Amino acid sequence: MITAEWMVCPLRPKEASGSRPLRGRALLSIAALALVLGGASCGRKSAGWQGTIQVENGVTVVRNPARGIWDMQGRTGPSLVIERQIGALDGPAELTFAGISDIAVNAKGEIYVADRRLAEIRKFDKDGRYLLSFGRKGQGPGEFQSIRVLSIGSRDEVIVFDDMLGRVSLFSKNGEFRTTTRRLSEKEWISPARIFCSDRGYVLFGKIGDGLKLFHEFREDWSLTGSFIDYEPIDNKDFEAAWLNSSPGYCDFQGLGDILYVKPFFDNRVLLYKDKRLTRIIERDSNSKKPYEVEVFHDVQRALGLQRQHDFASFGGDVAYLGQALLTSRGLYRMPAGDIVNFLSIRKGTAPVDAAERKDRNLWDLAIELYDPEGRLLSYTVFGPDPGLNIRRMDANGLFYAIEQKDFPKIVTFRLNY
Numbered sequence: 352m353i354t355a356e357w358m359v360c361p362l363r364p365k366e367a368s369g370s371r372p373l374r375g376r377a378l379l380s381i382a383a384l385a386l387v388l389g390g391a392s393c394g395r396k397s398a399g400w401q402g403t404i405q406v407e408n409g410v411t412v413v414r415n416p417a418r419g420i421w422d423m424q425g426r427t428g429p430s431l432v433i434e435r436q437i438g439a440l441d442g443p444a445e446l447t448f449a450g451i452s453d454i455a456v457n458a459k460g461e462i463y464v465a466d467r468r469l470a471e472i473r474k475f476d477k478d479g480r481y482l483l484s485f486g487r488k489g490q491g492p493g494e495f496q497s498i499r500v501l502s503i504g505s506r507d508e509v510i511v512f513d514d515m516l517g518r519v520s521l522f523s524k525n526g527e528f529r530t531t532t533r534r535l536s537e538k539e540w541i542s543p544a545r546i547f548c549s550d551r552g553y554v555l556f557g558k559i560g561d562g563l564k565l566f567h568e569f570r571e572d573w574s575l576t577g578s579f580i581d582y583e584p585i586d587n588k589d590f591e592a593a594w595l596n597s598s599p600g601y602c603d604f605q606g607l608g609d610i611l612y613v614k615p616f617f618d619n620r621v622l623l624y625k626d627k628r629l630t631r632i633i634e635r636d637s638n639s640k641k642p643y644e645v646e647v648f649h650d651v652q653r654a655l656g657l658q659r660q661h662d663f664a665s666f667g668g669d670v671a672y673l674g675q676a677l678l679t680s681r682g683l684y685r686m687p688a689g690d691i692v693n694f695l696s697i698r699k700g701t702a703p704v705d706a707a708e709r710k711d712r713n714l715w716d717l718a719i720e721l722y723d724p725e726g727r728l729l730s731y732t733v734f735g736p737d738p739g740l741n742i743r744r745m746d747a748n749g750l751f752y753a754i755e756q757k758d759f760p761k762i763v764t765f766r767l768n769y
Contacts, residue, residue, distance in 0.1 A: 399423055400727050413726035415635040421730040428732035429692075429721055429769035434750070437462070437479045438761025445473060445481040448760035454743045454752045455501035455509065457524065462752065463501055463509055464762060470495040472511065474526065479764075485526030486511070493520050493528035502546040510553075514542040519573060532573045536560070542596060543567075547604045551576075556602055558582075558595040565599055565612070566627075579627045580610070585618050590645050590672045593665045601683040603691075613680040613693060616642035621683065621693060621722070633726035637678075639697065645674035662698070662714075681717070682742035687749050689724035692767060696737050713737065721769065730769075 401423075402415040421428060439446040450468035457463075460477030470488040475481055486495055496515035504510050508529065509522040517534040535541050539560030547554045552570040559567055564578035582599070584591045594615065603611040610624040619639070623631035647670065648654035654671035658664035661673040681694040695718045717737035721729045740753040740763065753763045 402727060404725075410629055411631045413631065413633045415633070415722075415726075415728035417636045417638075417731065419721065419728035419730040426730075428730040429719060429767050431734065432766045432768045434764045434766065435479050436755075436761050436763050437464070437475055438759060440759040443481075445484065451754045451756075451760045451762065452498050453501040454754065454762060455503050456744050456746045456752060457503045457507055458747070460746060460748075460750075461524075462762070463503075465498040465501050465511070466760075467498050470498065472498070472501070472509070472522075472526070483526055485522060485528075490516060492531040493522070495520075500543055500546050502548070505548045510546055512543060512546060512555075517541055519546075535569075535573060535575070540596070544599050545602065545604070549607060551607075554604065554607075556604065557599045558592075561592075563592060563595070565602075566610070580612070580624060582614075585614065585616060585642065587645055587647070587672075589670075590647070590665065590674075591616070593667055593672065594663075597665075601680050603683050603685045605685065611683055611685060611691065613683045614642075615679060616676065617678045617680040617693075617695060618642055619678075621691065621720075621726070623726075631726060633691070633722060635720060635728055635731065639678040642678040643674055643676050645672050647672055681740070682751075684745045684751075686745075686767070687747065690729070691720075691722040691724070691726070693720040693722075694742055695719065697733070719767075721767075 400420050402413060404411065404413050437446070438448055448464070448466050450466060451464055452467035453465045455463040461482070462475040462477070462479070464473045464475070466473070471484050471486040473481065473484045486493070488494065488496070490496060495511070495513050497513055498511055499514040500512040502510040504521070507524045509524065509526070511520045511522065513520070517536065518532045519535070520531045521529040523529060536559065541555070541559050543555040543557035545556040547556065549568070551568060553573070555567045555569065556565060558565070559578065562578065563582040565580045565582055567578045568576045570576055582591070582595060598615040600615045601613050607627060608625050612622045612624065613620070619635055619637050621633040622629060623633070649670055651666060651669060651671050654664070654666070654673055658673055662676045663674055665672040675698060677698045679696045681696050683693050685691055696715045697718055698715050700714070713736040715737040716733050716735060718731065718733040720731055723729055738755065739757060740755055742751055742753045744752040746752070749766060751765050751767070753765070755761050755763050
């Protein structure tokens with residue numbers, strides 16, 4: 352539980368080498384991150400901006416310098432303001448989680464939390480008060496083996512994807528079981544990162560089988576109608592194709608006419624698609640030119656012995672990939688006013704670190720890029736040590752919902768203040 356209140360100012364913008372409201376100043380109890388209230392508001396004037404906007408092969412390319420308009424003007428950058436946490440180390444059963452896998456939020460601000468290990472979903476009101484639970488372990492209708500994704504449908508139904516069973520179950524907003532689909536694909540592994548509703552049915556975001564398409568359209572009866580937007584590898588195509596099975600990156604989906612996308616290993620580009628076509632690329636100059644380093648092992652047993660010294664490990668057949676993540680995106684969102692925020696995790700140093708040493712060292716900083724609606728960089732802000740927040744959702748009011756695993760599983764809600 353929370354026992355102290357303290358705060359740490361974000362670093363100056365530069366290149367990086369049970370449930371209850373929190374009282375007093377904003378606190379991020381989760382790790383060595385607490386963030387300052389305030390931050391100057393600013394108009395959307397581009398005065399002092401030193402980037403360029405050009406049309407190249409029919410695509411608008413916005414190239415930004417490393418520092419944003421506010422940074423160059425000496426203005427205070429954005430801050431993160433923690434509002435509450437849901438979860439406890441010791442407390443009532445409804446507030447203790449075993450393994451949170453996803454979060455969904457409906458239009459009323461009611462929060463659904465999926466616990467993969469307990470195979471159940473809990474519902475809380477907008478103030479974090481427990482309301483009800485539904486679901487159980489099993490393979491029958493409405494039962495779960497491994498909940499991966501939660502979503503809210505167009506009629507406020509709760510959509511649940513189970514990646515072990517490869518199927519979708521639908522429940523009412525109060526947890527009454529409605530229906531379970533057949534396995535969405537009999538031949539290919541499906542493990543989406545998000546499910547969105549469209550005027551045609553549903554869109555799954557994530558890799559299917561061996562293909563490199565990122566988005567997949569399904570009718571209301573959950574029959575696949577087509578896939579679109581190709582993933583373009585940064586460096587090692589085979590490794591990145593394998594990695595997409597666990598993380599396809601992050602997107603902000605506002606219908607087929609407006610999709611923002613960033614890769615999981617961030618290549619300093621935010622991509623905008625309209626009607627499934629790339630129309631805008633937003634770039635920022637950065638010292639981090641390569642977002643990961645990877646070694647390929649054909650001796651899988653040797654790789655198993657070395658994986659604890661690496662940030663990530665991916666195994667498949669007779670090949671293994673071990674490496675360090677240098678620059679990764681942690682979430683991409685379009686704010687209610689239209690600004691674009693990209694959360695980043697930046698590794699401090701590249702040397703391998705043993706798992707035991709990782710517990711005593713924070714190897715990453717948390718940062719954000721904040722762009723105006725056209726893609727001009729307003730601010731690049733480094734907050735300091737990354738607490739490992741898994742930022743899953745943002746509601747219509749600009750409130751973010753994140754999973755935090757340190758000490759015990761919990762949900763943290765926060766705002767971006769600027």
